[in-house]
Amino acid sequence: MTTDAGLGRIEDGAVALLDTAFPHIGVVLEQEGSLRCLASCAVRRRIPIDEATLVAPLGRPRAVWGVGLNYVSKAARTGRGLPEQPILYLAASSGVSAPGAQVVIPQAAAEPDYEGEIAVVVGRRLYRANESEVWPAIAGITAANDMTARDVMRTTSVPALAKSYPGFTPLGPSLRTPDDLSDRDTIRVRTLVNGELVQDDTSAGMIFPVPDLLSRLSWFTALEPGDVVLTGTPAGTGQDRACFLADGDEVRVEVDGVLPLITRVVRPEDASLRDHRLTEPVS
Structure with a gap:
């Protein structure tokens, strides 16, 4: 059994797992200043929301x-x-x-x-x-x-x-x-x-x-x-x-x-x- 982890978009009741190396949203914002860069990421896999384990998307905020x-x-x-x-x-x-x-x-x-x-x-x-x-x-x-x-x-x-x-x-x-x-x-x-x-x-x-x-x-x-x-x-x-x-x-x-x-x-x-x-x- 394989476990996928990463950032995803919510689409039609599922999590579209994105092909990106960013571990969480906090790092995206530190490097990019917005979430727009994620719009062009390819989708690796779609997981029904009720089968996904959702973790803190921001990591540990600075403040x-x-x-x-x-x-x-x-x-x-x-x-x-x-x-x-x-x-x-x-x-x-x-x-x-x-x-x-x-x-x-x-x-x-x-x-x-x-x-x-x-x-x-x-x-x-x-x-x-x-x-x-x-x-x-x-x-x-x-x-x-x-x-x-x-x-x-x-x-x-x-x-x-x-x-x-x-x-x-x-x-x-x-x-x-x-x-x-x-x-x-x-x-x-x-x-x-x-x-x-x-x-x-x-x-x-x-x-x-x-x-x-x-x-x-x-x-x-x-x-x-x-x-x-x-x-x-x-x-x-x-x-x-x-x-x-x-x-x-x-x-x-x-x-x-x-x-x-x-x-x-x-x-x-x-x-x-x-x-x-x-x-x-x-x-």
């Missing part, structure tokens, strides 16, 4: 940026005013996990939460960019589940700590290029937990739309090919519902034009697994 409170619906649910500037953070890229992977919740995280999001993948370097320069520099979008330990966030006030546990940043199994989007301003994102629809919104509900968000970010840092920017989550998180993730839960994030991202949650009951828990400072 994963995120933004808090970037949907009007989320701000309304929390009762907070709209921020005047994006609430930005940088999460550890070691938290990125493959689509379909199990995410082990550490004992230190008492309130693990899901956040269905549209992830933007940078194709060309953006630094001090105007809004009009952003979409032409984007290689594609995908689905993301920006998982957050709400109790750790509350205790530390540091998003990077609450979001950087291993596996806490699952990224989708496929990318959609901007040219293939019917409407870049109304990209839909939906989240289902154990089959129940809990989040449903579009990018039209963003407080800082994609061009504005990446432009603002680029005036503080250079966004490089392969970098990922998570664009925020709408209302309907476990925080909003007072219902956090438990052992055996399945989270499905759907973003227009890409394959769904499925994450399965595991919480070991082994009492010998002891994690350091950050506690409230003594005043």
